[in-house]
Amino acid sequence: MKIDSKLISDHNDPLIKAHQNRFSSLEANKSIVDKLAAFQIAIPSWALGTGGTRFGRFPGGGEPRNLEEKIEDVGLLNALNQSSNSISLHIPWDIPEDPKKIRELAASFGLRFDAMNSNTFQDQPGQKHSYKFGSMQNVDKAVRQQAIQHNIDVINYGVELGSRSITVWLSDGSTFPGQLNFRDAFENTLESLREVYKNLPPDWKMFVEYKAFEPNFYSMTVGDWGQSLLYAQKLGPQAFALVDLGHHLPNANIEQIVSLLLMEEKLGGFHFNDSKYGDDDLTVGSIRPYQLFLIFNELIDGMDRRGMNHSTDLGWMIDASHNIKDPLEDLLQSVEAIKIAYAQALLVDRNQLDVARRQNDVVKCQEILQNAFRTDVRPLVAEARLRKGAALDPIKFFRDQKVRDKLIGERGSKTLATGL
Ligand code: RM4
Ligand code: MN
Ligand code: MN
16 A cells, blocks of 8 residues: 555645644754654564464454565555654565565665564474574584574575664573573574674674563573673674663663663664563553653763764664554554654753763753653654655544555455564
8 A cells, every 4th residue: 555645745734733833832943853854763574463472462454464565564654754764574574585576665665674683583394403492502503503594594685685784683591590501602602693793794784682581581692781792792893782672671771771882882773662561562652751761862972972873873673562552553653752752862951961960960960851851842753754745643644544444455354464
């Protein structure tokens, strides 16, 4: 389904006056609209269908049945918000059978391919060795070799699609004390990652994503930012840590982690989501919007200090699972939440904050941060959309145009998307 730009202007026309009134109160901050317009967040191919828990899954209708339809869905999202001009693929859930065609299809929607993701956390039909006891850490060299080769295959697919990075998330670890020699597991994993790293094209990045728990519950071999950083440092300049917001132990200070990884030039990218308890993969900003703002505050501080380009120098991606909401509406909410947090963080008066810190004026420091956080920046985000020809209110558009019903009409009510 392609969205006609005339439909978007018809949607915007009756809303524009109210928008202009709201925007006028933020005129003083209009310089950040360009930054907001440039900021793009990649959509994961595995989050376009309904997710589930280990207890059950309740699929909705009209879910994309194949990679082509997933690309269409991301094209649709991007037409509505002009903020997601790329898709991130998980292999083998989304193998591009004809990469050239797939690349052209994506380009016809104005999309490119973000990070490629490998999967050595599930066994695939016909696979020779099992990952039951880990992949890159495995005590058996043949298993490690299989995992290495899979990652190399993923890079090769990515090269054909024009991607420039691979994200390696390993479920490796142990579930019971004594099961694993921690050092051997680390060293096997490092050696395996090195083999993959050797196959990186020179303009590629490798993201090493950590996670504190699940599916292993006693130890994880890439369990926290310290371990990710160790791997990334040992691998070389093309390797970086990747922060998934749901992968920390409760109450971790993620903004501090981000700040230090940036300082070490080892922050590669982000998987945005939100959570209450663990890797809940909920809509970004639905539970802890203040934390998200604090993270963006550190991101901007650290990136500006190093002269980095906000929109292109780190990998920005959503990694979520939509169990009870329409996946497309959920993704629109997530992208909006990210842009709101980014806009609020751009409002922080860094000079004033610096002065207040030097004076140990704790109250003032908090005031500065919270003044920014409590500013309603939604008109700025909407203005950025408007300038790019997107919808002022993407969810309203989605509902008014009955997009889901149309997708059900095209694809049927009993479709199942690959993914989580
Ligand atoms: C993991 C992790 C990875 C994602 C898989 C599906 O928990 O977040 O990034 O690829 O889930
Ligand atoms: Mn992730
Ligand atoms: Mn996760």
